[in-house]
Amino acid sequence: MGQHNLDRIIRPQRLAVIGASEKSGTIGNVLMKNLIDAGFPGLVLPVNPKYQEILGCRTYKSVSDLDVGVDLAIIATPIQTVPEIIQECISRKVGGAIVISAGGKEAGVSGNEIEHKIRRVIAHTGFRIIGPNCLGIIQPSGRLNATFISGMPPQGNMALVSQSGAICSSILDLAFKEQIGFSNFISIGSMLDVDFGDMIDYLGNDNSVKSILLYIENLTNFRKFMSAARSVSRVKPIIVLKAGRSKAGAKAAASHTGAMVGEDAVYDAAFKRAGIVRVDTIEELFDCAELMAKQPRPHGPRLGIITNGGGPGVMAADYLASLGHEPAVLDAEIVSKLDAVLPPYWSRNNPIDILGDASAERFRQVLDICLDERTFDGVLVILAPQAMTEPMTVAKALVAAMHGHQYPIFASWMGGKSVDQAVEFLNESAIPTFDTPERAVRAFLYMVSFARNQELLLEAPPKVSRDMVFDNTTAKHIFASSTAKGFLPESKVWQLLAAYGLPVVQTVVATSEEQASQVSSDIGYPVVLKLFSPDITHKTDAGGVHLDLRSDLDVRKAYQLTMSSARQYRPEARIEGVTIQPYLANPDFEILLGAKRDPDFGPVILFGMGGIFTEILQDKALGLPPMNRLLAQRLIQETRAYKLLQGFRNHPPADFEKLEEIIICLSQLLIDFPQISELDMNPIMIKNGKPTVADARLLVSPIDVISPLHLVISPYPxxxxxxxxxxxxxxxxxxxxxxxxxxxxxxxxxxxxxxxxxxxxxxxxxxxxxxxxxxxxxxxxxxxxxxxxxxxxxxxxxxxxxxxxxxxxxxxxxxxxxxxxxxxxxxxxxxxxxxxxxxxxxxxxxxxxxxxxxxxxxxxxxxxxxxxxxxxxxxxxxxxxxxxxxxxxxxxxxxxxx
Incomplete structure (x- = not known):
């Protein structure tokens, strides 16, 4: 019923405007006027007890007077009246409502209470609500303008869903200026009911929608959002502008991992996992909107740049390089063809500088050559105003040359009034235009990101070469025998990690100097001695880590120094002794693997450079469980550490399959035990390719959901x-x-x-x-x-x-x-x-x-x-x-x- 009734909202045949008005300047009046001016072909039924007729339409005194089965109610009355109106709508079998009214949760406690009341009214009814506090929706193909914004954008195949009415208005203005077509304009408001997950599902199943733009300020049902986005992004691009990058995350972090996993970084990881392309600014959202609306998707990053000015071409190439790409390389065949039509002193490289005296005919000849080749995944044409170049003539040549080509062609006509007419012509001819080469390059690379996302989504993960066995019984006993909140005792952390197949270093607890001496002798020198205290997280800060101890005397001195340093560092701390481990001398690499429970997205896995430089270098990548080998590979490859781990000089490469396996082991541990709040394995030392966890701490805190409901991605059952x-x-x-x-x-x-x-x-x-x-x-x-x-x-x-x-x-x-x-x-x-x-x-x-x-x-x-x-x-x-x-x-x- 939910999606069916959502269709009745977005494609209504009969709609009621509750709060319609004859009074000019009121929202009720503007809504009626926009519906009529747009040419909505269905029935418009105004509801207001003060009038008998509004703008020529018979007016009903109340919802109860309407015929049964109206598709959509547009409500523009004070928020206090909305619960009762919706109850009447449900009684009259209305499909759903757009609630324009403001004053819900954004107004504080009283508004929150009204929203809760509305939720109780619609519970288990199938009735759907967009809003409250929204502009409404525009559906150009149905001639539906159910908003208080005047005008109708051109019909197209791109949908916009936004929490911000201002963003909707701005993009609508852009649509008029740049001739960008849209299939749907949806202001989703404060999402009392219909949320981004609902809209992605709906638009994903609409064949008229080829791409989806989202402006997000916050999410509600995170698991539904991820499920919908992962499904739809396989077949059509989803571009997101998420506001709020500056919000601080992990203010009270208890570990390196906790300090490095901020809120916005988790959104980045979630969007990437869902195949979503994230942009950073409104300008970038506009640029992506224009390129997606007018041109096909690129299959790769090979960009051809044609320019009549050397400087703008260099600017485009430099910006491309700054984002990790190079212009496509010209092969001998295409250079030969270009030699035949260009002056002998052309650049003979990409960017293809066809010189300042280039005529429209020269542009056309070069375009024909480039567009007939398979050298490029996209072509950017840059025109700088020159005395010998007429912008409109070149624009017409570009439009004539582009027909029948299956990769994106876009333009940067630089300048002011002298190019305005040509830019307008290009926009009308479905050629995206950008004020600067950099904006054009950036929009192209966002589309490349989508193509790469789709490629990765289709890639089959390799199997692990060994059976992975997890001792869930032992792990349950460890958690059951420990406190429900706080750090898990270190000895139990080692048992837990070993139970889940993580390669841990031998670790023995010693509670006295004599015992430390005996344990060290049994393990064999050299050894590492570390402070064992549930209250001191960072042992190094407390003088509690001593490496490469080669004798009994070294161990005894280290024990004494550890005890005195720890008591001085934190007198009230519980000091339970030390741990003794074999010393792993001169590891080839040190990495960090950890996890933190995010309040919205659940457990998040962190991989990065380990050891003492973890927080200084901030080399990290985040991923969401469940993980497989392919996802683990990507996680590792996203870090700078990846290049080091491939080996250099006398350092052999890491065993990547083993690294992937320990990430999968950690993922399964997080799936099985929602109470894990933070887990830090730092460093994991890699020697002769093999990883070993040398230090670990684990923070437990209560959670009110059971596995696997704490995850935003459903794990393997x-x-x-x-x-x-x-x-x-x-x-x-x-x-x-x-x-x-x-x-x-x-x-x-x-x-x-x-x-x-x-x-x-x-x-x-x-x-x-x-x-x-x-x-x-x-x-x-x-x-x-x-x-x-x-x-x-x-x-x-x-x-x-x-x-x-x-x-x-x-x-x-x-x-x-x-x-x-x-x-x-x-x-x-x-x-x-x-x-x-x-x-x-x-x-x-x-x-x-x-x-x-x-x-x-x-x-x-x-x-x-x-x-x-x-x-x-x-x-x-x-x-x-x-x-x-x-x-x-x-x-x-x-x-x-x-």
Missing amino acids: GEKIFRMTTESGLHLVIRPVKPEDAPLFTNLFEVLSPTSIYYRFFGALRMLQPAMLSRFTQIDYDREIAYVALDEDSETELMLGVARIIGDPDGTTGEIAVLVGDPWQGKGIGASLMRQCLLVAQQRGFAHIHGIVMKENTQMLALAKKLGFAISTGKNGSEYEIEINFNSPDMIEGLTAF
Whole structure:
């Protein structure tokens, strides 16, 4: 109901304006005028007891007087009246409302109470609300201007969703000036109900929307936002301007990790994980909006720069280099072609300086050559006003040359009045224009970032080469036997890390000088002696770390010095002794791996340079669990430490697979134990490639949610794995699909007959493309159910079949599909997979499941009937529709008994 009623808000046929007015200058009057002036083709029903007619429209005294089934109510009355009005709307079966009224939570306690009252009114009704405190929405294709902003932007394929009305107004002005088309303009306001996650889901399923712009001040349902964004960003770009970069994070951090994980850095990590491109300024948002609206996406960063002025070309190249890229290299063939049309003293390089006396014809010849080559992923044309160059003529040459090319072409016509007419012509001709070369380059590279995001989203993660075993029982006992808040005793931290497969250095606690002496002798010199105190976090600051102790005398002196220094540093601290470890001399590298629980995004993993320079160098990268090897690789590669870890001089490279594994181990620990507030492993010493955790501290604090609800990304449901034997004697492992399963899918596809492929994909298919493999394996476990059947008796992993239910964003309905390899059909595998998917869907609260089956697929039809599906003729005469209703007692009984 949620998404359906959202469609009734954005594409209404009948709408009511509650608070409509004849009084000029009032919001109620402007709303009515804008609806009429825009040419809205549906019914406009003003509601106000003071009038009988407003702007020629019959007026209703109250919502109760309206006919049942109005799609949208636009409410522009005082906020105190809104709860009662919405209750009336629900009674009259109105689909949803846009609440223009201000005075909600932004007004303080009283406004908060009103919003809570509204939430109680709409709870469990399916009624949706955009706002309050919003401008409303504009939908150009439907001639709908349900805002108090005059004017209608050109129709296009880009949607804007903004919390700020001022941003909406500014972009609307830009749209008029630059001739930028939009599919939707949505002012979302304070998000009492409909939030960014809802809008991303809705716009992601709208075929008329090709890209989405978001202006975000804050998020509400973080997990829903991440789920929607990860789903939609695979198929269309999402560009975000998130306000508030300057907010301080981790003010009371207890560890290096805590100090380095600030609020805005976590947003960066979350956006990156979701495939979102983040811009920094309103100017950049405008520039991205224009480039996305008018041009195709680039496939890479190879930029060609054509200029009639050497200086602007150098400016563009310099700015490109400052952002980590170089202009595309010209090969001999293209240089030869350019030699034929350019003066002998042209730059013979990229930027292609065609000189200040360049005519429109010279521009056109160079453009034709460049656009016919595959050397570039985009072309920037820069025109500087010159006596020999007429801006409008060159603009017309550019427009004439661009037709039929599949990569972005954009322009920087530099200057003032002399280029205004040409710039307007370019805008009208769908050529993005930028005041400076730098702005043009920056907008292009943001689009390159989106292309790179999509590429990474489609990449299949490699498998780990060893089984990763986690001792959850021991870990639970450690947490249960410790206090609910504060630092976990150091000895227990070492036990915990070891239980989760992290390579820890041997560590023994000594509570006296004599014991320290004996332990050091047992371990073998040289050793490290460290202060053991639950109250002193940074041992070095307290004089509590002594390295490379080579004798009993060294150990005794270090023990005495540690005790006196610690007591002097913090007299009230509990001093419980020291820890003794073997000394890892001259490590090749020192890194930091840690985690912090963010109040909004849950646990965040930090990787970076370790040791004493951690906070000085601030070399870090952040990631969100769950992690796999591919995500761990990216985390490492984002740091400057990555180049060092590849080895140099006499330092061998780190074992990257081992580093990836310990990141995955840490991820699983954070998934299983929400009470971990901060975890710091610093340093992790790398010697001869192998990492060892040399020091660690862990802070615990209470949390009111259980695993995995503390995460913003649903983890792999490992508890859903089970084994069974089919009636035909096959021993199966039935488990949820994993991202690492891509090779198994490819192998399964290779044993399918053309008939099986046709039944599953409704057409011929020669191979599974990367995008399809990614779609099948890298799923969101919150909104999709997918199980694979593996042959337990096979020496190597062998996938026999797969079934999935793709749920709608509301989680109420889903579409089912099943596929079994030809050698194993008719052996009960498809039935086992479908039954498991249906049982999980029932547990999650799905209302009904449907699917489409070809008429010739008699096996599937028989199975559907056996499982309780109703079968009917589809819209296309060559197929059947199958549907199952979870509210049917017969269905539940049949499914459970099967």
